[in-house]
Each structure stands twice: as structure tokens, then as C-alpha cells.
Amino acid sequence: MSLVHYYPGDSFFHKLDPRVKMLWLACMFVLSFIFNHPLHLGVLFISVLFLWIYMKIPFSELKLFFKALTIVAIVTFFFQLLFYPGEHAIVSFSIPRWIPYFGGVTAITIEGLVNGIAMVLRLFIIVLTMPVITMSTSLEHLIISLIRMGMPYEIAFAATTALNLVPVLQSDALKIIDAQKARAFTALERGSFKDKIKAYVPLIVPLMVGSLKKGQQLEVAMESRAFGAYESRTYLTEIRMRSIDYVFAAFFVIITILCLALRILKGFGAFRL
Amino acid sequence: MEGLGLAKDVIVVDKLTYYYPHSEEPALKGINLKVKQGEIVTIMGHTGCGKSTLCLTFNGVIPHAIGGDLEGKVVIDGLDVMEHDIPELARRVGMVFQDPETQLFSVTVKSEVAFGPENLMLPREEIIERVYWALEATRLKGYEERAPTKLSGGEKQQVALAAAMAMRPKILVLDEPTSELDPVGTRKIFSLIKELNKRYGITFVIIEHKEEAVRLSDRIILMKDGKVIGEGRPPRVFSEIDSVKESRVRVPQISQLFYKLKERGLDIGRLPLSTEEAYHILKDLLNKEKAEDLPVEASKRDIESQPVIKTKDLFFQYKNGPVALKRINLEVYQGEFTAIIGQNGAGKTTLAKHFNGLLKPTKGDVIIDGMNTKDALITDLAKTVGFVFQNPDHQFFSFTVEEEVAFGPRNLGLSEEEVKSRVDEALRMVGLEQMRNRHPFTLSRGQRQRLAVASVLAMHPKIIVLDEPTTGQDEVAINQIMTLVNKLREEGRTILMITHDMSIVTKYAERTIVLCQGEVLLDGPTREVFSHPEILEKSHIDIPPIMKLARMLSEYGIPSNVLTVEEMCDMIMRKAGG
Structure with missing residues (x-):
């Protein structure tokens, strides 16, 4: 799973200005927090899923995200189910107070159940929206739009070059593991959990030294090409807001404001019994 | 170059002494140097002699970015380095470094090449013009949208050259541009240097050990311990053999x-x-x-005995990748010194990793000292086959030299006394007893390579596999490591060595295996293998000059x-x- 992997394509979302995509992200965040009705959150969730499929991002990527989120989702769900204060019990029972953590829980309520589902949906919406942007936008466009939005260009480049070093470090790590195996070090494969944790120490030493060295070399190489010479710089790649970008931006903002107003005035998207 | 007499000096270094920050000892000591416009100058010298440091003063990275104390003067194209900042100097001096990984950082070739001009705040139209011009000049037309990470080593260095050219420099400084490349990539880069020099009159300062660089240069500068100890046209410099040896530079075979x-x-x-x-x-x-x-002697091996390495119809395919090894049938006997050669991507390292079970055959068998690697334990294989990896920095995990050597024996579950005696023995063999409490990463490159050998020796392996043990090292370090390897062979160990250095192959290996696209192209006594120059050249292997002669x-x-x-x-x- 790599958050920076870019899947080129020509869907409308691919073509949107990265700044509009980020606006969409912000809107999704706001909406997922103002709603707490599973139905409304469900619609948001399906819209995100739809984008993944529409943009033809390989199914395997989605599966990896789901796999990574499963445990967190389950824990979140049960936590809400048991501890969310509600009045409409589905099942009642009582757990004696002396039992650690669970003592005092008396019922599973409808409110708990609904809130549990809502929290899980929120989690998925938030985690799955971010990659939609990175997977539909080339790194160059992403950097430039960040800079246009006011991020100092040195920081934008530092962040992205650091991301670029990740695969390099991954391949270094594999080489180091090979070198350890070649010297009969098998804790990473056969050892107990404690052995495995310990086994990562000898892995981290050469990896750290390697990445520090690489960072320094990278700095010299960039300086040699006049990086950081002036307050700002020019760009080969251009991004420009087209009218369609303004239309979508307006659409996202209006929908969000509308939902927010309805939520406050009419309780739209709020769960009530 | 005959017309150079009239050309003006584009680099003038005058009594240059330089101290790195927090350093008492100067890295450069009173250097005087002049380079004329259009000249190709190669700087040679041992690792740590100050050649890279000197070159970093040419574009002001030293002292403006790195700091430190600089005395004397460096004048580039009429500009005093002390009085002008990096961007101004970077328009005149382009740099290419050794490691493609840490000088290419963009998503496409086009954006990589545009990076410099963008920093110079050039208007977009001019950036586009320069990018296409630089790609054309470096024979990279058609590579615009390719990802630099997906290119071959040689192509990556071509991109680095293009990126430097896009700054429209007068001078290009190349710091060991081919040391990570195989002969094919090396030739490509050197022919490109020649072309850029001829077509655009670019002045080149190259740091390089390889003979090709000597042939291409108008002038050689020899450095030792921060000083210039010899200078002149290549034949003259190499006729003063003492100063060449002093700077630990390899003397061309002729x-x-x-x-x-x-x-x-x-x-x-x-x-x-x-x-x-x-x-x-x-x-x-x-x-x-x-x-x-001359008669071809078969290698001194004990044919009566069982081979220590035997591969039977070995096929190997990487997961979701191409077939890397095809139908490999080899028998290696106790005490043989075998060189494995072939261009990058031929399958040399992949084959070697089958000998200690890091890779298992997709089809076929690998038998090591009677054990089939398919069901042997990695511990048992590690005891039999010592593997010295290409980059020493990926094989040290400990905080002291002593601990590093003890790592393997401890994993074998030996008693502490036994571990101690093995550590002592191994450090003595490689001559690092004095260094036992040092941190591995504070050793010199040559010492680190010997430490890598020591940490393998402490496991008492019968077979030692070395993956490019001499790459990126100076002549003294190479001789030290090869003397050591030769000693190990004389003790009866079986040696397999992957290398691109043909003068080492012809000097030390009694047997040579040539791999090409995953197949064994030639296998036999070294003298016999090298009597097929046509086949070797087809698989892009350099014939040493003495054999051509x-x-x-x-x-x-x-x-x-x-x-x-x-x-x-x-x-x-x-x-x-x-």
C-alpha cells in the first residue's frame, strides 16, 4: 500500500484542479462530522466508494485499506456499542462494578448501535477520501497546488522528496534482512514476538545511517542545481482553474453549506428516536 | 587538443586550503590549479584525498552550503567563489554525482531536467526550450515522460547529465559518474562526455578511477592527502610511476x-x-x-570429490517478474576460485543468492555441500556459505567492529569463549585487530569491506561468495582485499566472486563463468574463456587492454x-x- 502511488486516467476527477479536489476533501470531512445518521453517512461512504471504482483504482488497493482498517473499525464499533450513553435498550444486563473496564455497563442501546455504525462509516470516509486525491493527481500537480495554496516551496519539496525516499529505504531494508539471514539470523522468521521486536533493532541502525547519508547527498545535489536560490521559483508544469473547476468548487461548497444549514435548522442528517 | 594553448582559464584555484566545520585537519592543503576552457581534466587519487571536496568548491556548495573555513581563492569563469552565491555559480558549473538514487528525485525525466531552470526563475517558455535542448544533447529524446527510477543505471546518469546541461553550464564536474555502472553504461557515459565536449565546448572536470577516463583526458591531476602531487598529460603523469602509486591510483595496464x-x-x-x-x-x-x-591449465580442483556446489537445471523467476535464470547447470569444486561475470541484469547476484538459500529455485535443484537448499535450514547454509554483499553499509548491524564479527557466530549458538576466539581470529586475518572497538560506520570504505569479510569468516564457511568486493575502492584497498581473498583460497576455501573488473578476473580467477540474460554463456578455465573475445564482446564484457595487445x-x-x-x-x- 502506498499513499503516493498515482494511477493516471482521464476521468473528470483526474482532470479536476488539485485545489478543487482538496476543497472536496474538506467538504467531505465537514459533512461526515455534522451527520450522525447512518443513512446520510452511508450515502457519503458510497459516493467515495463510487469514486474509487469510477477512477479504476485497482481493487487490490481498496482491499488493502479495508484490511488495515478492520481491527480499528471493530474496536471502535464495540466501544461505541457498549459505552455510548443511550436510553433505548435493545438488551439489558448488568456487569458487576468490580470487573475492570466493563464494570457498570448495563445495556446495549439503539443509540449505541447507531452511533457505532456512524463512527465506523466516518472512519472509512475519512481514510478513503485522502487516497482518492493522491491516486488521481500526479505528484508534480500536487506539489504545485500546495505551493499555490501558500505552502513554502522548500517545505513542499522536502516533503515529497522524503516520500520518494520511502521505496529506496524499503529496498535497503530488504537487502539488510538478506544480509542478516546470510549470517544465520532467523529471529525475524522463527522467533517469538519479543525476539522479533529485538530483531528490528539491528535493522534500524543501518537503515538510519543510510537514510541520513542519502539525505545529505540529496541536499548537495539539489543545491548544485540552484535549489533554494530565490524566494520563489517558476514551474514547467502549470495548473490553471478552468470554468469546470469553478463549477465543481461552487457545487461542493453550496452542497456543504446547504447541508450545514439544514442540519442546524431542521436537524437534517441527525439521528433522533 | 591543440588549440587549448590560447584558451582562457575557466577554473583558477590559488593556494586553496579548506577545513570542514568542526575539523582541525584541513581537507585541502594549498591547492594550485588551472583549467582551460574546453579541457577535459581527470582528478585521480585515493579515497579521502580531497578530490570531491575540491570539486564542491567549484559551484560554491563549499563553503556556502556546507560551511567551514576556506583560505585562498577559487575563481570560476572570472567569478570569485567567495563573493558569488550558489545560484550564480550553478549557471556556470553543473554537477553529476556517483549515486543516481540521491540526485534524481522527480517523477518524470522532463521534470527532473526542468528542476534547475525552474530554480533559476526562468520563464516557462525558456524552461521548455532548455529541457528539449538538454535531452537532445544527451541523446535522451523520447524519454520525456519516463520515470527516472525505472531507467537503467547508465540512463539514470544520462538524465543527471541532462539535468546539469539544462543549466547551460560552461563547466561540468562529474564525481565518479560511472562507479555504479557496468561496462555498457560506462562506455555510454564516456562517449557522451566526449560528444558534449566536442559539440558544445564544455569543460569537464572528472573524478574517476577507470582507464577509459584516462584515455579521454587532456590532463590528469593526481591528489594525495589534500594536495596535488602530480599533473600533466596522461602519458607523462603515468610515466612518473612513484607519484601514481603514492596517490593509490591504478596504473593503466599498458x-x-x-x-x-x-x-x-x-x-x-x-x-x-x-x-x-x-x-x-x-x-x-x-x-x-x-x-x-599458452597451454590452458584446468583449475586445481579435486575432481575425485563431490562438488561443493551443484545446480541441476536451475530456473528462477521473480514473483510477477521475468525469468532471471535459465537452465543453469554448474559444478563447483572445493578450492576453486571462480569469477562470475556478465553485464548488469545478467543474473549474477540472483545466481549467487541461490548458493546460500536466500533465493530458492523456481524449478530444478541447488545442492550445497550435500544439502538441497529447498529443505536446508538457513542456519546450516549460512555455516557453509559466507556471503559478502556488494554494499558494506547494508550488512552492519552492530555498534562495534567486535560485536559485528560476533553477530554470526552468536546466531549459530556457539559458546561465548568460542565466539571470542573466532572474533579474534577473523579480525587478525583481515588486519582489523586495532579497530575492534570502533563503530563499523566510522571505518574507511576499504576497512568496511574487510570487516564484511571478517564477519563472514568468523562463521568458518567452506565457500565464500563475494559480490563486487572491489567496486568504488582505491588501488591500495583493492590489493588488500584481493590479497586477503587469495589467502583464503590458499587455505582451501572455495571462492566465487562477482566482478566487473576484468583485470582482477584475469589475475586471480582460475575459472570464469560468463552469464548473459540468465544463461551460462561460457564456463571454463579463465584463459580459455578469454580466448573467445567475440562472445565476450557480444555480452558487453570489456577485454583488458593487455589481452587486446x-x-x-x-x-x-x-x-x-x-x-x-x-x-x-x-x-x-x-x-x-x-
């Missing part, structure tokens, strides 16, 4: 030969560098006669299968009536 001849009383009066020159000098000394080839002189009584400088020297002395 110069070695004539130096040896001189030592034995055959003084020709000058020392040629090229094989053609050598041929013309030598043919006048020799009589025209047909030569008998032998071929040219075969009508003058010199056997065409002479392998080493020493053999050539003996033959000439005999024939020339010495």
Missing part, C-alpha cells in the same frame, strides 16, 4: 607493462598509454613469427591468449632476446 619492461632492462624511452601505440613500439622490437598459444602481437611471436601484464612482460623479454 603503462604497467612498459614500466615492468624498463625495470627488467628494456628501456624504450617513453611510456605509451594506448594499445595501438604499444603495438607500434613493440612490433619493431619483435620478429615476425607465428606464436603457439596480445592479439595484435600474435604475428610477432606473442601468444594470443596472454592474460596478465606479468605474462606479457615475460613473453616480450624472452622474444626480444632480453
Whole structure:
């Protein structure tokens, strides 16, 4: 799973200005927090899923995200189910107070159940929206739009070059593991959990030294090409807001404001019994 | 270059002394140097002699970015480095470094090349113009949208050159641009240097160990311990063999030969560098006669015994990748010294990793000392096969040299006394007893390589596999490591060595295996393998100059299968009536 992997394509979302995509992200965040009705959150969730499929991002990527989120989702769900204060019990029972953590829980309520589902949906919406942007936008466009939005260009480049070093470090790590195996070090494969944790120490030493060295070399190489010479710089790649970008931006903002107003005035998207 | 006499100096270094920050000892000590416009100058010297430091002053990275104290003067194209900042200097001096990984950082070739001009705040139209111009100049047209990470090593360095060219520099400084490349990539880069010099009059300052660089240079500068100790046209520099040896630079084979001849009383009066020159000098000394080839000796192996390595119809395919090894059938016997050669991507390292079970065959079997790697434990294989990896930095996990060597024996579950005695023994063998409490990463490159060997030796392996043990090292370090390897072979260990350095192969290996696209192309005694130059050249293997010379002189009584400088020297002395 790599958050920076870019899947080129020509869907409308691919073509949107990265700044509009980020606006969409912000809107999704706001909406997922103002709603707490599973139905409304469900619609948001399906819209995100739809984008993944529409943009033809390989199914395997989605599966990896789901796999990574499963445990967190389950824990979140049960936590809400048991501890969310509600009045409409589905099942009642009582757990004696002396039992650690669970003592005092008396019922599973409808409110708990609904809130549990809502929290899980929120989690998925938030985690799955971010990659939609990175997977539909080339790194160059992403950097430039960040800079246009006011991020100092040195920081934008530092962040992205650091991301670029990740695969390099991954391949270094594999080489180091090979070198350890070649010297009969098998804790990473056969050892107990404690052995495995310990086994990562000898892995981290050469990896750290390697990445520090690489960072320094990278700095010299960039300086040699006049990086950081002036307050700002020019760009080969251009991004420009087209009218369609303004239309979508307006659409996202209006929908969000509308939902927010309805939520406050009419309780739209709020769960009530 | 004859017209250079009138050209102006684009680099002037005057009494330059430089201290790195927090350093008491100067890295450069009173350097004086001038480079003329359009010249190709190669700086040679041992690791840590200050050659890279010197070059970093040319674009002001030293001292403006790195800091430290600089005394004396460096003037680039009329600009005093101290008084001008990096961007101004970067328009005049382009830099290319050794490691593609840490100088290419963009998503596409096009954006990589545009990076410099963008930093110079050039208007977009000019950036586009420069990008296409630089790609054309470096023969990279059509690569615009390719990802630099997906290119071959040689192509990556081409991109680095393009990125430097896009700054429209007068001077290009290349710091070991080919040390990570195979002969194909190396040739590509050197021919590109020549072309850029001819077509655009670019001045080149190159840091390089390879003979190709010597052939291409107008001038050689020898450095040692922060000082320039020799300078001049290549033949002249290499005729002063003492200063060359002092700077721990490899002497080109042809110069070695004539130096040896001189030592034995055959003084020709000058020392040629090229094989053609050598041929013309030598043919006048020799009589025209047909030569008998030298006999091919089979390697000293114990054929009676079982082979220690045996592969049976070995196939290997990487997951979701191409077939990397095809139908490999090999038998290696106890005590053999075998070189494995072939261009990058031929499958050398992949094959070697089958010998200690890091990789398991997709089809077929690998039998190591009677164990089939398919069901042998990695611990048992590690005891039998010691593997010294290419980059020492990926194989040290401990905080002291001593601990590093103890790592393997401890994993084998040996008693602490046994571990201690093995550590002592291994450190003694590689000559690092004095360093036992140092941190591995504070050792020099050559010492780190020997430490890598020591940490493998402490496991008492029968077989030692070395993956490019001499890459990126100076002549002294190379000789140290090869002397050590030779000693291990004399003790009866089986040695397999992957290398691109053909002069090492011909000097040390009794057997050579040539891999090409995952298949064994040639396998036999080294002398026999090297008597098929057509096949070797097809798989892009460089024939050492001395062997080319032998071929040219075969009508003058010199056997065409002479392998080493020493053999050539003996033959000439005999024939020339010495």
C-alpha cells in the first residue's frame, strides 16, 4: 500500500484542479462530522466508494485499506456499542462494578448501535477520501497546488522528496534482512514476538545511517542545481482553474453549506428516536 | 587538443586550503590549479584525498552550503567563489554525482531536467526550450515522460547529465559518474562526455578511477592527502610511476607493462598509454613469427570429490517478474576460485543468492555441500556459505567492529569463549585487530569491506561468495582485499566472486563463468574463456587492454591468449632476446 502511488486516467476527477479536489476533501470531512445518521453517512461512504471504482483504482488497493482498517473499525464499533450513553435498550444486563473496564455497563442501546455504525462509516470516509486525491493527481500537480495554496516551496519539496525516499529505504531494508539471514539470523522468521521486536533493532541502525547519508547527498545535489536560490521559483508544469473547476468548487461548497444549514435548522442528517 | 594553448582559464584555484566545520585537519592543503576552457581534466587519487571536496568548491556548495573555513581563492569563469552565491555559480558549473538514487528525485525525466531552470526563475517558455535542448544533447529524446527510477543505471546518469546541461553550464564536474555502472553504461557515459565536449565546448572536470577516463583526458591531476602531487598529460603523469602509486591510483595496464619492461632492462624511452601505440613500439622490437598459444591449465580442483556446489537445471523467476535464470547447470569444486561475470541484469547476484538459500529455485535443484537448499535450514547454509554483499553499509548491524564479527557466530549458538576466539581470529586475518572497538560506520570504505569479510569468516564457511568486493575502492584497498581473498583460497576455501573488473578476473580467477540474460554463456578455465573475445564482446564484457595487445602481437611471436601484464612482460623479454 502506498499513499503516493498515482494511477493516471482521464476521468473528470483526474482532470479536476488539485485545489478543487482538496476543497472536496474538506467538504467531505465537514459533512461526515455534522451527520450522525447512518443513512446520510452511508450515502457519503458510497459516493467515495463510487469514486474509487469510477477512477479504476485497482481493487487490490481498496482491499488493502479495508484490511488495515478492520481491527480499528471493530474496536471502535464495540466501544461505541457498549459505552455510548443511550436510553433505548435493545438488551439489558448488568456487569458487576468490580470487573475492570466493563464494570457498570448495563445495556446495549439503539443509540449505541447507531452511533457505532456512524463512527465506523466516518472512519472509512475519512481514510478513503485522502487516497482518492493522491491516486488521481500526479505528484508534480500536487506539489504545485500546495505551493499555490501558500505552502513554502522548500517545505513542499522536502516533503515529497522524503516520500520518494520511502521505496529506496524499503529496498535497503530488504537487502539488510538478506544480509542478516546470510549470517544465520532467523529471529525475524522463527522467533517469538519479543525476539522479533529485538530483531528490528539491528535493522534500524543501518537503515538510519543510510537514510541520513542519502539525505545529505540529496541536499548537495539539489543545491548544485540552484535549489533554494530565490524566494520563489517558476514551474514547467502549470495548473490553471478552468470554468469546470469553478463549477465543481461552487457545487461542493453550496452542497456543504446547504447541508450545514439544514442540519442546524431542521436537524437534517441527525439521528433522533 | 591543440588549440587549448590560447584558451582562457575557466577554473583558477590559488593556494586553496579548506577545513570542514568542526575539523582541525584541513581537507585541502594549498591547492594550485588551472583549467582551460574546453579541457577535459581527470582528478585521480585515493579515497579521502580531497578530490570531491575540491570539486564542491567549484559551484560554491563549499563553503556556502556546507560551511567551514576556506583560505585562498577559487575563481570560476572570472567569478570569485567567495563573493558569488550558489545560484550564480550553478549557471556556470553543473554537477553529476556517483549515486543516481540521491540526485534524481522527480517523477518524470522532463521534470527532473526542468528542476534547475525552474530554480533559476526562468520563464516557462525558456524552461521548455532548455529541457528539449538538454535531452537532445544527451541523446535522451523520447524519454520525456519516463520515470527516472525505472531507467537503467547508465540512463539514470544520462538524465543527471541532462539535468546539469539544462543549466547551460560552461563547466561540468562529474564525481565518479560511472562507479555504479557496468561496462555498457560506462562506455555510454564516456562517449557522451566526449560528444558534449566536442559539440558544445564544455569543460569537464572528472573524478574517476577507470582507464577509459584516462584515455579521454587532456590532463590528469593526481591528489594525495589534500594536495596535488602530480599533473600533466596522461602519458607523462603515468610515466612518473612513484607519484601514481603514492596517490593509490591504478596504473593503466599498458603503462604497467612498459614500466615492468624498463625495470627488467628494456628501456624504450617513453611510456605509451594506448594499445595501438604499444603495438607500434613493440612490433619493431619483435620478429615476425607465428606464436603457439599458452597451454590452458584446468583449475586445481579435486575432481575425485563431490562438488561443493551443484545446480541441476536451475530456473528462477521473480514473483510477477521475468525469468532471471535459465537452465543453469554448474559444478563447483572445493578450492576453486571462480569469477562470475556478465553485464548488469545478467543474473549474477540472483545466481549467487541461490548458493546460500536466500533465493530458492523456481524449478530444478541447488545442492550445497550435500544439502538441497529447498529443505536446508538457513542456519546450516549460512555455516557453509559466507556471503559478502556488494554494499558494506547494508550488512552492519552492530555498534562495534567486535560485536559485528560476533553477530554470526552468536546466531549459530556457539559458546561465548568460542565466539571470542573466532572474533579474534577473523579480525587478525583481515588486519582489523586495532579497530575492534570502533563503530563499523566510522571505518574507511576499504576497512568496511574487510570487516564484511571478517564477519563472514568468523562463521568458518567452506565457500565464500563475494559480490563486487572491489567496486568504488582505491588501488591500495583493492590489493588488500584481493590479497586477503587469495589467502583464503590458499587455505582451501572455495571462492566465487562477482566482478566487473576484468583485470582482477584475469589475475586471480582460475575459472570464469560468463552469464548473459540468465544463461551460462561460457564456463571454463579463465584463459580459455578469454580466448573467445567475440562472445565476450557480444555480452558487453570489456577485454583488458593487455589481452587486446596480445592479439595484435600474435604475428610477432606473442601468444594470443596472454592474460596478465606479468605474462606479457615475460613473453616480450624472452622474444626480444632480453
